[in-house]
Amino acid sequence: MPKIKWTNKDFNVFHIDGLEQRMDALNSSVRPKFQLLGEDFSAYFSSHLGEEFYPHVAKHARRTVNPPNDSWVAFAPYKRGYKSLPHFQIGLWSTHLFIVLAIIYEAPEKNVMAQHLMANKAILGQLPEDFIVSGDHMSPEAFPLQTAKEDKLDELLLRLRDVKKGEFLVGRHIPKEQAIKLTASQIHQITEETFSHLLPIYNVIVGK
Template sequence: MPKIKWTNKDFNVFQIDGLEQRMDALISCVRPKFQLLGEDFSSFFSSHLGEEFYPHVAKHARRTVNPPNDSWVAFAPYKRGYKSLPHFQIGLWSTHLFIVLAIIYEAPQKNVMAERLIANKAMLQQLPDDFIVSGDHMSPAAISLLEAKEDKLDELLVRLRDVKKGEFLVGRHIPRDQAVKLSASQLHQLTEETFSSLLPIYNIIVRK
């Protein structure tokens, strides 16, 4: 198990001005932790889901002006990419750590995935109350699952199905002030618990 602990220095990367300066800090400070988490949790998904999962650490290679506001490692059963598939992520905004399962707009079959989630909405509603849902992977905002269990959850799933840019994320957001207090073992346990809760939802999405 890698000894990964998030610090204020990691979160402060996203407050550095300038693309080059922020990217330098991201590469030196944050990315090595994502790489270690990628090695660890790709094995977790491979063993639990019965197919090989690959880690994808965000490179932000297409950026030429605006520095990234968040970064992550994603996990999917495809070596060359993850955006077209439902995928798991561990990542940071300046305000929080996120541990989520995501379907984003690049997924070509997201309408089918949405229908499967709608048909099994009760399983989403049974996730822990401190989970969140979101309809936009580009925004740090999210809604607590407890608040979303009725109308908002329906709204997000219907939008995922019917709107080209519709997305759906579910998992945990850990506020920065809480995340920096977690020991390496506490962080690993929380991450594994979150992903374990999300595995049945993933299996619904991909119909396993």
């Protein structure tokens, strides 16, 4: 088990001005942690889902001016990429740690994935009370699942199905102030526990 502890320094990377300066800080302090988590949890997903999963640490390679506001490691059963598939992520914004399952707009079969979720929506209601949902992977904002179940959840799933830019993310957001107090063992436990709740959702999405 990798000893990963998140610190103020990790979250404050996203307050550094300038693309080159922020990328240097990301590469020196945050990416090595994502790489270790990638090795660990790709084996976890491969074991639990019965096919080989690969880690993809964000490179932010296309950026030429604006520095990234978040960063992550993603997991998917495809070595060359993850954006076209439902995927798991561990990542940071300046405000929080996120541990999520995501379908983003690049997924060509996202309308089918949405239909699977809509037909099995009750499984989302079984998730822990502190889980969140979101319709935009490029925004740090999210909705508490408990309140979203009233009407927002339907709206997000319909948008995922019918709108080209529709997305769906579900999982946990852990505020920075809480995350930096967690030990490496606690972080690993929370991350694994979060993913254990998301595995059945993934199976619904892919039609298993």
